[in-house]
Amino acid sequence: MRPEPERPWQLVGFIDRLDLWMELESPDDDLRLQVTDWIFTRYTDPYEGVRRAPGFANLWFGQIAGTRRDPDSAVFCAYWIQERGHSLRCDSITTLSLPA
Numbered sequence: 001m002r003p004e005p006e007r008p009w010q011l012v013g014f015i016d017r018l019d020l021w022m023e024l025e026s027p028d029d030d031l032r033l034q035v036t037d038w039i040f041t042r043y044t045d046p047y048e049g050v051r052r053a054p055g056f057a058n059l060w061f062g063q064i065a066g067t068r069r070d071p072d073s074a075v076f077c078a079y080w081i082q083e084r085g086h087s088l089r090c091d092s093i094t095t096l097s098l099p100a
Helices: 014-025 029-041
Strands: 010-012 059-063 073-082 087-097
Touching: 014 029, 014 073, 014 087, 029 073
Parallel strands: 010 087
Antiparallel strands: 059 073, 073 087
């Protein structure tokens, strides 16, 4: 008997937040592609490269790999992981200043 394949994660709100980030920040095409590609990696491992936000059971956040364009800022994403529903709900995509 074959093992049942793992259900894919359902991503909710990521495209809306991506569109809003692009509208507000007007990133160059390379940065847009980097962020979009990273979003698709959430289907296979939503925990990769992120950490749980202190004080929130299901809110995870992290810097999107490869998005540091100058020494002082990078693009970050925060999203809610619902294990039971096997879904991720994007809270925000934004460029933040890094600590000095």
